[in-house]
Amino acid sequence: MKGIVFTEYLAFAENLVGEDVVEDVIEACKLPSGGAYTTVGTYDHAEIVILTKAFSEHTGIDDQDLVRMFGVYLGEVFQRKFSQFFAEADTLFDFLASVHTHIHVEVQKLYPDAELPSIEMIERSERTALLRYRSPRNMDALALGLIQAAASGFGDTIETERDSGADVDGTYVDFRLTRSG
Numbered sequence: 517m518k519g520i521v522f523t524e525y526l527a528f529a530e531n532l533v534g535e536d537v538v539e540d541v542i543e544a545c546k547l548p549s550g551g552a553y554t555t556v557g558t559y560d561h562a563e564i565v566i567l568t569k570a571f572s573e574h575t576g577i578d579d580q581d582l583v584r585m586f587g588v589y590l591g592e593v594f595q596r597k598f599s600q601f602f603a604e605a606d607t608l609f610d611f612l613a614s615v616h617t618h619i620h621v622e623v624q625k626l627y628p629d630a631e632l633p634s635i636e637m638i639e640r641s642e643r644t645a646l647l648r649y650r651s652p653r654n655m656d657a658l659a660l661g662l663i664q665a666a667a668s669g670f671g672d673t674i675e676t677e678r679d680s681g682a683d684v685d686g687t688y689v690d691f692r693l694t695r696s697g
C-alpha cells in the first residue's frame with residue numbers, strides 16, 4: 517500500500533498512545549521496512565496488521581476497532597488533502613458512489629502501483645444504500661471508518677449494518693447504510 521497510508525497510520529497511533537510508545541512498538545515488531553515510511557514509498561499492508569495487533573495489546577482496544585478508528589482519521593485527512601473530490605459530490609451517497617467510479621480511478625492514475633479495493637454501490641434510495649467491498653487485503657474495518665468520516669463530513673448521521681458473502685467473483689463485505697439525519 518502507498519506510503520501516505522502508513523505515514524498517516526503512525527500519526528494516528530502517535531495521537532492515540534504517544535510518540536514514545538509508537539517508537540517502542542515499531543522496534544519490537546521488527547518490521548521489514550523498519551517503520552521508516554515515506555509518502556512516496558510502497559509497503560506491505562501486512563505491516564499495518566502487525567502494528568495494529570501490538571497497539572491493540574497496548575490499549576486493550578479490539579484490533580478491528582482500531583483499524584476502523586484509523587479509517588475515521590484517514591477519512592478526515594482525505595477531506596483536507598483531496599477536498600476537490602468532496603466538493604464535486606452533492607450528497608454523501610453521491611460521494612460514496614464516486615469512490616469506485618471516479619476517485620479510486622484517479623488515485624490509480626496518480627499512483628499506478630496503488631492497490632485499491634472495489635467499492636461498488638449496488639443499491640441506492642433516498643435514505644438507504646448498499647456498498648459492496650471486495651479486496652484481497654480484507655480491510656473492511658478501514659472502509660467502515662472511511663464511510664463514517666465521510667458521513668460526518670456531509671453532516672449526515674448513518675447507521676451501518678455489515679454482512680459478508682461470496683459469489684463467483686469471490687468474497688465480499690456488504691455495508692447497508694441508512695441515513696437518519
Ligand code: HEM
Nearest residue numbers: 517518594598601615630631632633651653655658659662
Ligand atoms: C477522497 C477520498 C479518497 C481517496 C483520495 C482515497 C484514496 C486511497 C488511497 C491512496 C488508498 C491506498 C492505495 C494503496 O495504498 O495502494 C486507498 C485505499 C483504500 N480505500 Fe480509498 N480513498 C478515498 C475514499 C475512500 C472511501 C470513502 C472508502 C470507503 C468507502 C475507501 C476505501 C478504501 C480502502 C478500504 C482502502 C484500503 C485498501 C484495500 O482495502 O484493499 N476509500 N484509498
